[in-house]
Amino acid sequence: MRLAAIPFLLAPLLLPGLAQAASLAVCTEASPEGFDVVQYNSLTTTNASADVLMNRLVDFDTASGKLVPSLAQSWTVSPDGLTYDFKLRTGVKFHTTDYFTPSRELNADDVLFSFKRMLDPQNPWHKIAQSGFPHAQSMQLPALIKNIEAPDPQTVRFTLNRADSTFLATLSMGFASIYSAEYTAQLMKAGTPEKLNSQPIGTGPFVFRRFQKDAVVRYQAFDSYFAGKPKVETLIYAITPDANVRLQKIRQNECQIALSPKPLDIEAASKDSALKVEKTEAFMTAFVAINSQHPPFDKPQVRQAVNLAFDKANYLKAVFEGTAETANGPYPPNTWSYAKDLPGYAHDPAKARDLLNKAGLKDGFKTTIWTRPSGSLLNPNPSLSAQLLQADLKQVGIDAEIKVIEWGELIRRAKAGEHDLLFMGWAGDNGDPDNFLTPQFSCAAVQSGTNFARYCDQKLDKLITDGKSTSAQADRSKLYHQAQAQIQQQALWIPLAHPTAAALVRKDVSGYQVSPFGRQDFFQVTGK
Template identity: 80%
Template sequence: MRLALLPFLLAPLIAPLTAQAATTLSVCTEASPEGFDVVQYNSLTTTNASADVLMNRLVDYDAHTRKLVPSLAESWTVRPDGLTYDFKLRSGVKFHTTDYFKPTRELNADDVVFSFQRMLDPANPWHKVAVQGFPHAQSMQLPALIKKIEAPDANTVRFTLDHPDATFLATLSMGFASVYSSEYMAQLMKAGTPEKLNSQPIGTGPFIFKRFQKDAVVRYEANPHYFAGKPGVDALVYAITPDANVRLQRIKQNECQIALSPKPLDVAEASKDPALKVEKTDAFMTAFLAINSQHPPLDKPEVRQAINLAFDKPTYLKAVFEGSAKAANGPFPPNTWGYASELPGYKLDIAKAKDLLAKAGLKDGFSTTVWTRPTGSTLNPNPNLGAQLLQADLAKIGIKAEIKVIEWGELIRRAKAGEHDLLFMGWAGDNGDPDNFLTPQFSCAAVQSGTNFARYCDKELDTLIREGKTTSDQDKRSKIYQKAQALIQQQALWLPLAHPTAATLTRKGVAGYSVSPFGRQDFSKVTVK
């Protein structure tokens, strides 16, 4: 009933915009952001709605050239010992002017220093009021890595590291490393309303925040003073449309000019529509089932291995991804350097799975739960069907799995707290470095921050992850990461599912849009006819 009414409920919000299609870009997205203070969250949905449109980092990662490029920092130098990084800031960068904040100065080094000290220094007053904590900064172990941040002058920021880290520059391109206005944050703290940062954001990005209505719409307007040039549209609208079928209908009717996370069948249908285009690329992503190693009997490797052996992955891929994804054999996508292509993996073997359960003292099986989201995404196009297939496969070896469908924001929050047993999840690497699949997902620090959904902390694996960041030699790092992948597979911390194709639907009149393998969104150069 609710889904049937959805097009009519949202129509008043979208319809007036179609008359301004030449200057307004409407994007159909699949879920509401958790908030707009991006450092407190780790979901791609929140990054897309905050960091990608409202904010900037010191550096960006160009997915096409696979190189780091300047952003707020126009240049940088690294001392030979790999411990000191100096960034020269771009001049003339302006923060957004809104009805709740009027900046009195342009961006300077103090803003960068404050943005990082907030995450790293427990004594910082803003550190204490972050309800969700700082999951990325914590899982990436930045408090232990960054020894000091200082501003030698107004246009220079200096990071001094405790030890060399080959991933440091790439990490600075991630959404959570966005730069905030220290002037605005001081205004909020003085007023006693720091929580407004999460609902009234300020940045330097291509668009300015206007309004958010949960599960309905986010409105932005173009930033006329954007340092990279005013965007090609005057307004941007995120039309939050959880149902992929409704997203397809909306773009067909020109209520949206871009539709994110289409289902594979929708991609096939859109490719036959002369009014639509399909943008596709191999995604730097992995869909997986996280197995909570802290919940007995999932704490036994034999049980986790049995779950992997019981799963009919070819049937799952055909039914859920409809031929649009490659089978995953571990955390790394195949287009990642350091990918371990020789690992054996787990092939369907019911008899062996039953033997492993018997060896674990569970010959009669056990009961558990499977958590999944209610609506589809690039990393899980058909959540209900996928959960049902897993449930049926596990029943064949005596595991009784109850399916729990949980709203996306609530699912993320509770999974980070480690409440789940088996969890359908996905991870998108967003800085081009393979460590982005290891440190946030398998390090001990990431258990504390909540992004390690396997809840696995192991000295040997943690050491490998740490060693992989101590050298910039790619061959050496690859060998270390291959050992880490072998250990992850042997311990069966995940049931790896798929490496999807990232696809986006656009109207034929849309130009300047490129689908990102990382799931990031850049609408700053998009034009609409």
């Protein structure tokens, strides 16, 4: 992400209608990588595409902690857990834009296309996704799903190769959004399939209008949305990388909601009579991924030494300023299989040096630290974070160069495994603990790129797979406790923090709630 000068960011963002009651402007921290959400795994892209433009078969209701109907009005599961029948909602319309006019409503063909595109290598759309399908691949859907068929135009049947207790929850994730088979056929016929990434079509509450990179995304309310018309006519994502500028903008009413505030901004907003702070415990973990495929990080002792070298208490105080809980592993404490008794890596530079000596690195080594330029919920101050890690590693003889890389490029290159040490974060999408394990630590996720530790171990892989194959929560917890113990012993991450998810909101805005998963829902939000 390019850091623009403050005068540019404070300039009007083409918002002449902002004073109207029907408009809502949201200050976001980064540009989406694109709008074909299945190609990407960043929350920024999910927020700009799946969350506002599209729908899934099911949704996860954070209030009840249960899966609820969306495009599927009901579903049944066979006793053996291998067959799922979804009855589609009738009367669901796709967006009409200047580049597409649908001739029919949603039916089973759209669901079949959306999944077969990701699962079938022979599908003409399969090879067009330049970034592949990271979530589908890391969640191992090609191996899990045996067949998808349509018994009738309003019914979709998934047949699995094995029972999987996470399958329904997986269908609520952003990458499982349903596309228009008619629109994609139009693009393919015209020889312009790449436009799916820049001219999206969905069934969601808002219609895509325009995107200007590093500046703005414009949406318009979908009058024919199956759940009713949104309460605001125009939705604007004002892309504002600098958190200080986001605070200024919401104070000046140039934005009505500001995402990813810094801890000090939350404190300031709580004292501002025009603002309020919405927050909740986040189902997220901030971490530094250690690339186990890059020597000398292929040695567990070196990864352990890096964990011991970093003063996390100092980091949490300086970067999160009391707004986050110390992480001791991949799971947030509000996860039902959280292993609370695992020993962590206390700050111990002497022990770190001893481990480096035993690994044959008495004189240390050189490495790189990758981070993003702009702050986010999971890394409020990327520059300071990287500098603190750099200084602590220097104390044990590790010379680390900081590389600041624009967000889209950072994600792309990290998925290719180019990094050494990478400041990153992960948000669970659906409340299931497997959503941290399969995408981040499975062998399949090394291939898809979401496993930023680049660690593939058959024992760990079996624990993850066995955890999904049983439905008993107590049995799954035992397996996940073993997985957490192995992840910590191998020191695949430097677990950093479990933050509080927060957003700054003007007091005349109603209906907005912060999601513990980092998802965005503006359907019921009323602007000023």
